[in-house]
Amino acid sequence: MTETVSPAAPPPLKFQTKFLYGLGSMAYGIKDLAFRVFLLYYYNFVVGAPAALVSAAIMVALVIDAFSDPIVGQISDNLRTRWGRRHPLMYLSAIPASLSFFFLWLPPEGLEGTGLFLYLVILASAVRTFITLYEIPSSALAPELATDYDERTTIAGYRFFFGYIGGIGLYVLSLAVLFPPTPEHPLGITNPAGYLPFGILGSGIMISTVLLSTLGTHHRIKYMRKLPAPQRRNPLQTLNLMRQTFSHRGFLAILGFGVLKYTGLGISSALALYFGSLFWALSSGELAILAADAALGATLALILAPRLSRSLGKKGAAFVLALTAILFTCAPYVLRLLGLFFENGSPMLLPALFILSAIYTMCGISSAILVHAMIGDVIDDSSLRTGRRAEGLFYAANSFMQKCSSGLGVFAAGIMLSVVGMPDGARRTGVEPEVIVHLVQLYIPVIAVLYLTGAFFLRFYKIDRASHEATLASIRAKEAAQLTENTTS
Structure with missing residues (x-):
């Protein structure tokens, strides 16, 4: 046995702790929203870089993530300090994450190629x-903050609620305040001057929410499991342990579902400004109103996900939500191509888009909440089988899944823009109507295939409420036996 139990009995989680735990995900939400929605548009449409170059750069960053995420997870699992395994890394992340985000929106003038x-x-x-230094250790706190099958869904709900509120809040505020229409820039979002305050605001929110969340969960450190120092292993032994950890069948099912779902989400987000301004002909103010649908979707998901989990189980609920998401994200585009949707300029266009998009967002966030909670259940099952707690490694994989939205998703969106012939620096040259129509025609089947294939992977996930409760009972029995053995020896 490689672990002992903390002698302090943890009290129930208070609302304040759940609130502050979730608050920290605003930093990730801001980064994710900026990467998914603004980054490709800014460097391609505003700066004038080729879409293929921008998407390739983002894809390279994702490849680097594929290595850095499990490394951070492994460090977090094996760290031993008086502040526990997670909090030192969380504190460390705040300043460099916010600074690098700021400079991302300040490329030197004349830089190209x-x-x-x-x-x-x-x-x-x-x-x-640097966001990973916060996100993975913070996510890895979840299984120890809450062990109950349904309570995990609840705290995951807070996490994803604030993640989306942070990103969408910055999005709406930016469109409404930082990118006002001007005679030179009637769309607002094409104005390069708006991106400097965008970087300042985003970086300020990131550093403040990370520090508040880390401080707000600091008092729970004393209730975390007290683990002995990790065994020294060479790199090959470490890689073999990581391979054994990631070979869990339930985890692989979640990974397949998550990568494809988040890639689809990334495509939708990366093309949102293109569709909003060029296909639906919405102004910056209307885009801001439309973006607020995510706030409604996140609020509904906070309520819906735990209820669906109790009634359908996490797996069943995630499957239903994936299918529903396909329907509502594709519906307005399919109906418009068939001539059955409201015309541009119609007073009913924006409300209709808002409602359909809010339902899609609700489904997407709810399924993300469930996936986060399902990984916590996988961690318990894996620890019973292997005797190792590997929260950091598993949530590193979850972090990678989410980053697929701004990595694979944006990369795919950039390729799609190149395929349909979107011109570089289109704010100056303009876009032919048939280009955006071809983009819509390509978008619909790509999104449908990604979500359907992802939902298929869920059939291989076998953990339900009964099996999870049996796993927890076995873990408690083994821990009690170990504690008794340590006491008597």
Whole structure:
């Protein structure tokens, strides 16, 4: 046995702790929203870099993440300090994450080609890596903050609620305040001057929420499991343990579902400004109103996810939500192409888009909440089988899944823009109507296939409420036996 139990009995989680725990995810939400929605648009449409170059740079950053995420997870699992395994890394992340985010929106004037590519790769990788230093250890707190099957869904709900509120709040505020329409820039979001205050505001929120959340959960350190010092292993032994950890069948099912779902989400987000301004002909103010649908969707998901989990189980609920998401994200585009949707300029267009998008967002956030909670259940099952707690490693994989939205998703969106012939620096040259129509025609089947294939992977996930409760009972019995043995020896 490699672990002992903390002698302090943890009291129930208070609302304040849940609130502050979730609050920290606003930093990740801001980074994620900026990468998914603004980054490709800014460097391609505003700066004038080729879409393929921008998406390739973002993809390189994702590849770097594929290595850095499990490394951070492994460090977090094996760290032993008086502040526990997670909090030192969380404190460490705040300043470098916010600074690298700020400079991402301040490329040197005249930089282009290889120089711009390298600048984007370095800054995007830095933002991702330093956010990872917070996100993975913070996520890994969840299984120890809450062990109950349904309570885990609740705290995951707070986490994703604030993650989306942070990102969408910055989005709405930016469109409404930082990017007002001007005679030179009637769309607002094409104005390069708005991106400096965007970087300042985003970085300020990131550092403040990370520190507040870390301080707000600091008092729970004394209730965390007290683990002995990790065994010294060479790199090959470490890689073998990581392979054994990640070979869990339930985890692989979640991984397949999550990567495809988040890639689809990334495509939708990366193309949102293109569709909003060019296909639906919405103004910056209307785009701000439409973006607020995510706040409604996140609020509904906070209520819906725990209820669906109790009634359908996490797996069943995630499957239903994935299918529903396909329907509501594709519906307005399919109906418009068939001539059955409201025309541009119609007073009913914005309300209809708002409602359909809010339902799609609700489904997406609810399924993300469930996946986060399902990983906590996998961690318990894996620890019973292997005798090792590997929260950091598993949530590193969850972090990688989420980053697929701003990595694989944005990369795919950039390729789609290149395929349909979107011109570089289109704010100056304009876009032919058939280009955006072809983009919509390509978007619909790509999104449908990603979500359907992802939902298929869920059939291999076998953990339900009964099996999880049996796993917890076995873990408690083994811990009690170990504690008795340590006491008598």
